[in-house]
Amino acid sequence: MANCRRDPESEPESVFPHEVGLFTDSYSEKSRFCFCGHVLNITQNFGSRLGVAAGVWDSALSLCNYFESQNVDFRGKKVIELGAGTGIVGILAALQGGDVTITDLPVALEQIKGNVQANVPAGGRAQVCALSWGIDQHVFPGDYDIVLGADIVYLEPTFPLLLGTLQHLCGHHGTIYLASKMREEHGTENFFQHLLPQHFQLELAQRDEDKNVNIYRARHREPRPAHHS
Ligand SMILES: C[S@@+](CC[C@H](N)C(=O)[O-])C[C@H]1O[C@@H](n2cnc3c(N)ncnc32)[C@H](O)[C@@H]1O
Numbered sequence: 001m002a003n004c005r006r007d008p009e010s011e012p013e014s015v016f017p018h019e020v021g022l023f024t025d026s027y028s029e030k031s032r033f034c035f036c037g038h039v040l041n042i043t044q045n046f047g048s049r050l051g052v053a054a055g056v057w058d059s060a061l062s063l064c065n066y067f068e069s070q071n072v073d074f075r076g077k078k079v080i081e082l083g084a085g086t087g088i089v090g091i092l093a094a095l096q097g098g099d100v101t102i103t104d105l106p107v108a109l110e111q112i113k114g115n116v117q118a119n120v121p122a123g124g125r126a127q128v129c130a131l132s133w134g135i136d137q138h139v140f141p142g143d144y145d146i147v148l149g150a151d152i153v154y155l156e157p158t159f160p161l162l163l164g165t166l167q168h169l170c171g172h173h174g175t176i177y178l179a180s181k182m183r184e185e186h187g188t189e190n191f192f193q194h195l196l197p198q199h200f201q202l203e204l205a206q207r208d209e210d211k212n213v214n215i216y217r218a219r220h221r222e223p224r225p226a227h228h229s
Contacts, residue, residue: 026046028043029043030042031044033061033064033088035067035092036068036092036095036096038092038095038119040088040091040092040095041115041118042088042091042118043086043111044111050107050108053083053086053104053111054111055085056088057085057151058211059150059180060086060088061088062206062208062213063150063179063215064088064089066179066206066215067092070205073096074098075097075098076097076098077146078098078099078144078146079099079100079101079145079146079147079148080101080102080131080147081147082133082148082149082166083103083151084104085104085108085112085150086115087112087115087116088115090112090126091116091119094116094120094124095120095124098125098146099125100126101140102116103129103130103131104131105132106130106132109129112128133158133161133165134165137169142171144171144174145171145174146174146175146176147169147174147177149178150179151179151180152178152180153180154183156186156187159187162191163195163196166199166218167199170200170218170220174220175217175218175219176200176217176218177216178215179213179215180215181212182212192216196216196218199220200219200220200221201219203216203217203218
């Protein structure tokens with residue numbers, strides 16, 4: 001620990017401790033989580049740089065819990081996660097046998113890569129790529145079996161971009177799992193009640209009342225049968 005015994009008379013600002021790092025704007029926290037029999041070591045790099053991408057949000061943990069309780073089968077499935085933050089959800093999907101692409105804005109990729117390295121054995125099927133909704137989705141194929149998102153429905157201006165991205169990525173028989181904290185002030189309910197159902201068949205798969213987190217499962221609407229007169 002740094003020596004912080006200084007003369008307060010000669011140095012009025014020294015009422016603030018001088019420990020190195022106490023007032024730095026970033027710090028890392030390593031946490032352990034256990035899902036589906038896997039121990040996940042996740043580093044969260046808090047600070048202004050990563051913003052909301054830094055931490056593991058309740059929705060991510062609810063979604064991991066859901067995969068465990070429902071025994072969701074990822075084996076051999078082509079999976080993509082949007083707005084992954086720490087990557088915990090996609091990492092679990094990869095450990096459960098999925099061929100997973102974990103995506104977020106470029107600023108978050110280093111954190112996700114570190115967590116993938118720490119948890120997915122070499123040769124495991126998890127790749128990390130930049131995907132900004134509404135901009136990069138066409139770089140990715142449109143035939144994913146499973147599309148994942150935890151707490152990504154919170155910025156109303158991005159809703160049309162997110163919708164377009166989901167429409168492109170989700171294969172015809174694919175399934176989307178979205179876990180969301182239902183924040184009234186962020187229009188989250190509007191997204192699930194009005195916007196998403198215009199394009200997808202939607203069901204509320206689980207609700208955690210205490211955390212106010214809903215998990216939705218969505219599929220493309222069946223193409224309407226042609227009418228013959
Ligand atoms: C609230 S955090 C959730 C992080 C993580 N999924 C979790 O639940 O722990 C929202 C995430 O969405 C990402 N995000 C926000 N806007 C985005 C955009 N336009 N395109 C891609 N990702 C975006 C952020 O970088 C962040 O990682």
